[in-house]
Amino acid sequence: MQEHLPRGRNIHRWGVALCLAAACATGGAATLKAGRASTELPDDPAWKIHSVPVPSIGISAGVHGRSEMSSTVAWRESVPGRADAVFEVEGSRDSYNSALVWGASCEEYSPSSSLFVRNGWRNLLREAHDDCLLVGGPFDLGASLSPATAELMRSKGVQVDVPGYIVRSTISRQGTTLTVWAYLPETFRGSTNPLSVERGPAEVPAAIVQWGVELAAAVRESTLSLSGRFKLPPMRFDKD
Secondary structure (H helix, E strand, O other), X not given: OEOOOOOOOOOOOOOOEEOOOOOEXXXXXXXXXXXXXXXXXXXXXXXXXXXXXXXXXXXXXXXXXXXXXXXXXXXXXEEOOEEEEEEEEEEEOOOEOOOOEOOOOOOOOOOEOOEXXXXXXXXXXXXXXXXXXEEEEEEEHHHHOOHXXXXXXXXXXXXXXXXEEEEEEEEEEOEEEEEEEEEEEOOEOOOOOOOOOOOOOOOOOHHHHHHHHHHHHHHHHHHHOOOOEOOOOOOOEOOO
């Protein structure tokens, strides 16, 4: 097991501190919101949602100005004080119709036995789309969290001390961007659907890679929709 997955630099960040909006729950499944994007978490009271102040503001939009970013974190406390699954979601608050040029956020990652990489970055005539999917593991999940998330969880007395898999999907197109990081324990079963991509050198279980492919499709759906809503792929754990 590798120690952690390097996060690399976030090419969409300007580095200005911003306090982020909280997600909300009105009974039943909790709704996780980040910018214009939203999704329902599994209907399980073990999921906790929190605002996370992270150094993040602005999309570099050239002559079109900039759009603020918003981030939210959610974790599943399998037992009080111990989390075995975490989501970090960062999305733009606005959606410009103008064509923006997005960098390739996959460029710092290379496929390996522990990491599946799908780099769908496209440089078009007047804009560039970023489409990056990473699926890797097993990693030390606690060591791979963003510093802001790790600090928040420590302040709440919550630990992540299990190995597992990490899935990251970033879709940036026109004036909208959305990134989802999912930290999932080794008890996570992944998708029940057949693998729809070639894994290359990655030895990550096919069911986990396919779940990542399905997550990326959901993230893309959010960036294309007027509402920003998307549906997480089904989440199943060994004890479920």
